Amino acid sequence: MAASLLLPTSSKPQNPVPNPPKPRYSPTAKFTCSSLTAQSQSAKRHLLSLISDQERGLSTQKDPAKRASIIEAIDALAVLGRDTVTTGDSLSATWRLLWTTEKEQLFIVENARLFGTQAGDVLQVIDVENRTLNNVITFPPDGVFFVRSGIEIASAQRVNFRFTSAILRGKNWEIPLPPFGQGWFESVYLDDEIRVVKDIRGDYLVVDRAPYSWKE
Numbered sequence: 001m002a003a004s005l006l007l008p009t010s011s012k013p014q015n016p017v018p019n020p021p022k023p024r025y026s027p028t029a030k031f032t033c034s035s036l037t038a039q040s041q042s043a044k045r046h047l048l049s050l051i052s053d054q055e056r057g058l059s060t061q062k063d064p065a066k067r068a069s070i071i072e073a074i075d076a077l078a079v080l081g082r083d084t085v086t087t088g089d090s091l092s093a094t095w096r097l098l099w100t101t102e103k104e105q106l107f108i109v110e111n112a113r114l115f116g117t118q119a120g121d122v123l124q125v126i127d128v129e130n131r132t133l134n135n136v137i138t139f140p141p142d143g144v145f146f147v148r149s150g151i152e153i154a155s156a157q158r159v160n161f162r163f164t165s166a167i168l169r170g171k172n173w174e175i176p177l178p179p180f181g182q183g184w185f186e187s188v189y190l191d192d193e194i195r196v197v198k199d200i201r202g203d204y205l206v207v208d209r210a211p212y213s214w215k216e
Helices: 027-051 064-080 103-115
Strands: 093-100 122-127 132-139 143-153 158-169 174-177 182-190 194-199 204-209
Touching: 027 064, 027 093, 027 194, 027 204, 064 182, 064 194, 064 204, 093 103, 103 132
Parallel strands: none
Antiparallel strands: 093 122, 093 204, 122 132, 132 143, 143 158, 158 174, 158 182, 182 194, 194 204
């Protein structure tokens, strides 16, 4: 639009100005940028509202319509984040589970009480610089199950991983378990608060930045 404003309206200019004023920046570009940011924040709030009462995904397992609504909201955020890089330093964090479709994690969260405990925070601890990933399920006050992995940055949004070992640990004991599996995940949306993930099995994960750093 700014360029069209500079075009003459007649082939014979009248009263030419020796030093015409510089054209202003196009307001369209500014509007587009702020509009995308507003869209992202709105889409994020919508997703967080949808999952807020879903018990990290336990309730969603029994509600296909709710699951479809949440995945639709995730896909909307993925569209807004498709041109962003989510595998840089900002990926490094202790991420805390808000919602997932991963059946294994949900099974442990739901059935921990059968072993006389309950699941605490479920975490994904990523260190991009050192190429490590720990998947962690805590059992307060002293229990924890975690799986160590090595990672490789595959693209702007994809991370490949390979499990290297697993540990089930109590207050005064520890049981090593054999490593199992490899795959990839894509962080389709990431900001300073949350991250939204799709993985090789078609599962979804929504996490936020925990207010602490988990260490082995």
